[in-house]
Amino acid sequence: xxxxxxxxxxxxxxxxxxxxxxxxxxxxxxxxxxxxxxxxxxxxxxxxxxxxxxxxxxxxxxxxxxxxxxxxxxxxxxxxxxxxxxxxxxxxxxxxxxxxxxxxxxxxxxxxxxxxxxxxxxxxxxxxxxxxxxxxxxxxxxxxxxxxxxxxxxxxxxxxxxxxxxxxxxxxxxxxxxxxxxxxxxxxxxxxxxxxxxxxxxxxxxxxxxxxxxxxxxxxxxxxxxxxxxxxxxxxxxxxxxxxxxxxxxxxxxxxxxxxxxxxxxxxxxxxxxxxxxxxxxxxxxxxxxxxxxxxxxxxxxxxxxxxxxxxxxxxxxxxxxxxxxxxxxxxxxxxxxxxxxxxxxxxxxxxxxxxxxxxxxxxxxxxxxxxxxxxxxxxxxxxxxxxxxxxxxxxxxxxxxxxxxxxxxxxxxxxxxxxxxxxxxxxxxxxxxxxxxxxxxxxxxxxxxxxxxxxxxxxxxxxxxxxxxxxxxxxxxxxxxxxxxxxxxxxxxxxx
Amino acid sequence: xxxxxxxxxxxxxxxxxxxxxxxxxxxxxxxxxxxxxxxxxxxxxxxxxxxxxxxxxxxxxxxxxxxxxxxxxxxxxxxxxxxxxxxxxxxxxxxxxxxxxxxxxxxxxxxxxxxxxxxxxxxxxxxxxxxxxxxxxxxxxxxxxxxxxxxxxxxxxxxxxxxxxxxxxxxxxxxxxxxxxxxxxxxxxxxxxxxxxxxxxxxxxxxxxxxxxxxxxxxxxxxxxxxxxxxxxxxxxxxxxxxxxxxxxxxxxxxxxxxxxxxxxxxxxxxxxxxxxxxxxxxxxxxxxxxxxxxxxxxxxxxxxxxxxxxxxxx
Numbered sequence: 001x002x003x004x005x006x007x008x009x010x011x012x013x014x015x016x017x018x019x020x021x022x023x024x025x026x027x028x029x030x031x032x033x034x035x036x037x038x039x040x041x042x043x044x045x046x047x048x049x050x051x052x053x054x055x056x057x058x059x060x061x062x063x064x065x066x067x068x069x070x071x072x073x074x075x076x077x078x079x080x081x082x083x084x085x086x087x088x089x090x091x092x093x094x095x096x097x098x099x100x101x102x103x104x105x106x107x108x109x110x111x112x113x114x115x116x117x118x119x120x121x122x123x124x125x126x127x128x129x130x131x132x133x134x135x136x137x138x139x140x141x142x143x144x145x146x147x148x149x150x151x152x153x154x155x156x157x158x159x160x161x162x163x164x165x166x167x168x169x170x171x172x173x174x175x176x177x178x179x180x181x182x183x184x185x186x187x188x189x190x191x192x193x194x195x196x197x198x199x200x201x202x203x204x205x206x207x208x209x210x211x212x213x214x215x216x217x218x219x220x221x222x223x224x225x226x227x228x229x230x231x232x233x234x235x236x237x238x239x240x241x242x243x244x245x246x247x248x249x250x251x252x253x254x255x256x257x258x259x260x261x262x263x264x265x266x267x268x269x270x271x272x273x274x275x276x277x278x279x280x281x282x283x284x285x286x287x288x289x290x291x292x293x294x295x296x297x298x299x300x301x302x303x304x305x306x307x308x309x310x311x312x313x314x315x316x317x318x319x320x321x322x323x324x325x326x327x328x329x330x331x332x333x334x335x336x337x338x339x340x341x342x343x344x345x346x347x348x349x350x351x352x353x354x355x356x357x358x359x360x361x362x363x364x365x366x367x368x369x370x371x372x373x374x375x376x377x378x379x380x381x382x383x384x385x386x387x388x389x390x391x392x393x394x395x396x397x398x399x400x401x402x403x404x405x406x407x408x409x410x411x412x413x414x415x416x417x418x419x420x421x422x423x424x425x426x427x428x429x430x431x432x433x434x435x436x437x438x439x440x441x442x443x444x445x446x447x448x449x450x451x452x453x454x455x456x457x458x459x460x461x462x463x464x465x466x467x468x469x470x471x472x473x474x475x476x477x478x479x480x481x482x483x484x485x486x487x488x489x490x491x492x493x494x495x496x497x
Numbered sequence: 498x499x500x501x502x503x504x505x506x507x508x509x510x511x512x513x514x515x516x517x518x519x520x521x522x523x524x525x526x527x528x529x530x531x532x533x534x535x536x537x538x539x540x541x542x543x544x545x546x547x548x549x550x551x552x553x554x555x556x557x558x559x560x561x562x563x564x565x566x567x568x569x570x571x572x573x574x575x576x577x578x579x580x581x582x583x584x585x586x587x588x589x590x591x592x593x594x595x596x597x598x599x600x601x602x603x604x605x606x607x608x609x610x611x612x613x614x615x616x617x618x619x620x621x622x623x624x625x626x627x628x629x630x631x632x633x634x635x636x637x638x639x640x641x642x643x644x645x646x647x648x649x650x651x652x653x654x655x656x657x658x659x660x661x662x663x664x665x666x667x668x669x670x671x672x673x674x675x676x677x678x679x680x681x682x683x684x685x686x687x688x689x690x691x692x693x694x695x696x697x698x699x700x701x702x703x704x705x706x707x708x709x710x711x712x713x714x715x716x717x718x719x720x721x722x723x724x725x726x727x728x729x730x731x732x733x734x735x736x737x738x739x740x741x742x743x744x745x746x747x748x749x750x751x752x753x754x755x756x757x758x759x760x761x762x763x764x765x766x767x768x769x770x771x772x773x774x775x776x777x778x779x780x781x782x783x784x785x786x787x788x789x790x791x792x793x794x795x796x797x798x799x800x801x802x803x804x805x806x807x808x809x810x811x812x
Binding site for chain 1: 602
């Protein structure tokens with residue numbers, strides 16, 4: 001049933017139709033039934049504030065876990081459960097590369113070298129796109145520096161235009177994983193002994209990352225039925241990034257931390273790890289979808305009939321804040337990146353369509369996960385628009401009427417009171433953002449600390465421009481059948497003095 | 498279940514509880530409902546909003562003094578008639594009966610409390626015959642017939658100074674007009690128009706001594722400056738005339754009015770004259786019409802017009 005093209009198309013239309021439907025309905029109510037619209041706005045704002053407080057508390061709890069597990073000697077913990085070290089798993093690390101050069105890749109591989117995990121248990125794959133003319137040169141430079149560091153080091157070159165594939169990161173990662181599979185077979189390494197991590201090219205892991213990952217893998221009763229998700233932070237260039245780009249990425253990190261506390265809804269995002277055996281069993285990443293990081297989770301979820309989960313790792317992997325040489329290019333870049341993330345809405349037709357295909361996942365799980373998916377994408381697309389643009393509409397359009405009725409007098413007071421309440425949560429976010437910040441580089445002046453606190457004032461604007469709008473854009477494209485192509489984010493890293 | 502999951506579950510259900518428990522109160526407050534514990538039901542109420550000038554006045558509602566002072570919003574009032582009284586020491590009280598309707602806001606935001614004994618400040622420093630205030634330049638012009646001088650000060654009476662000579666007219670001026678270039682002040686009564694020069698002309702054969710123009714029997718009603726600050730438009734009971742501001746300039750009739758109480762307005766911004774007058778229609782009846790004459794010309798065009806009128810008058 002889910003394979004039916006008409007059903008698939010309907011499921012593609014569904015999220016955008018609901019989001020736009022809600023927005024149009026509210027605008028229509030603001031015009032013709034302003035009191036009804038005002039009541040809905042009050043209910044939504046009240047709900048949103050309770051939700052914000054709830055999520056901020058989860059963020060604080062996640063932060064507490066992250067802080068407590070910081071500097072923990074995970075390898076020692078691994079040895080404690082496996083004193084001989086015989087059960088230590090191999091780690092296969094794939095870096096899908098598009099145009100990133102040595103200045104991005106070299107620090108990522110160096111972080112692996114600095115990792116505390118035994119290098120003889122690590123296989124690194126630098127996965128290049130063959131269509132990138134600089135790929136061979138970059139690969140050669142990296143091989144020269146890193147080929148003797150690990151148990152295995154591979155440079156792969158993903159051929160362009162393989163039938164059935166689109167130009168996505170998943171296609172490149174899949175090609176690299178298949179090359180690595182041959183390498184592992186040649187070395188007689190069982191797939192069950194391998195944990196694969198697929199990292200964005202700019203990902204710098206914590207020294208304890210693989211120890212932490214191994215510990216969770218070894219202590220998990222069903223290690224192959226789980227993905228392992230670290231906390232992504234954007235600390236590589238956070239001090240040098242412009243204010244709004246920094247705020248967006250801090251918010252992204254925080255959202256990920258919050259999600260880590262909601263395990264039943266948790267889905268893999270960006271850099272993450274999983275069992276190589278499971279990856280082979282589910283036929284790798286999707287090769288024609290943009291949101292490969294979450295789809296791979298759903299493929300495993302469906303493969304294991306709902307008995308698959310994401311285990312949060314309270315350890316960070318650090319990536320780059322996406323920004324460019326000028327303000328407007330940075331906004332455009334951020335917008336495209338967030339739209340690509342929001343394109344995760346393509347999960348909805350994939351997952352619900354698969355659920356409809358007589359998949360043996362329990363019915364209640366199907367309903368819950370479908371609801372969570374829809375709710376999260378629709379909320380993402382509409383909430384900022386409702387609070388910032390639609391909430392004032394009834395009073396603006398019917399000023400004279402609202403000046404004479406109680407709700408008109410009370411609405412701005414209630415809205416102001418409720419939104420002021422969110423200031424408290426904003427303070428919590430500011431404090432937590434300071435705690436996750438890396439040490440200030442020597443070339444950054446002290447006063448930047450003040451700026452980084454003051455910049456939170458622009459959050460409402462940032463949320464509107466880079467929060468809801470890209471999500472609405474992505475949903476509208478899916479609704480209209482204008483499918484997005486993978487558009488890798490350009491990474492900029494200033495040289496640190 | 499781990500301790501974090503327990504905390505999370507607790508927070509979740511607490512949030513759900515707060516939402517459903519708090520929502521009725523928030524919505525009832527927004528819609529103006531008040532819970533009546535005696536009747537055990539929500540009753541729709543009204544609001545009174547009060548702002549006074551000056552603020553901080555005491556408010557009595559049905560003779561009961563309210564704790565807060567103005568500006569003040571009285572919420573959750575059951576629909577009824579209320580006696581509202583506002584008191585502030587040394588000011589006249591304000592009182593009225595207010596009807597509060599359910600779900601409605603009764604706004605009293607333009608209440609001015611007038612002082613019992615207004616604080617009177619003398620502004621003139623010399624003897625005074627008449628005065629005029631130019632709101633645009635925020636200046637007071639004082640006319641003193643005793644020493645035939647015009648004085649000015651700011652609106653507080655400060656910077657009081659003599660600025661120009663002045664010729665007295667009798668009876669005292671009924672109106673004043675400052676020329677658009679702020680250089681001349683005209684003042685007039687029913688039969689005289691006087692011009693005072695506020696700044697001496699520096700050069701050229703331009704008159705800068707005050708003088709009086711006489712309109713015996715005309716019954717002057719108003720005088721306007723043309724935007725060139727040189728021509729005057731005079732309105733009498735019989736005529737609308739134009740003339741230059743020099744003592745020997747002739748008056749030129751622009752319009753001979755049929756009615757004595759015509760409404761006349763001259764827009765200096767566009768130099769357009771608007772007036773009403775009777776006109777006899779084909780049916781033999783007199784009808785009141787509104788007319789417009791554009792004088793938005795350079796001086797020579799105005800003179801052409803005056804010339805045309807002269808010819809007409811000659812015919």
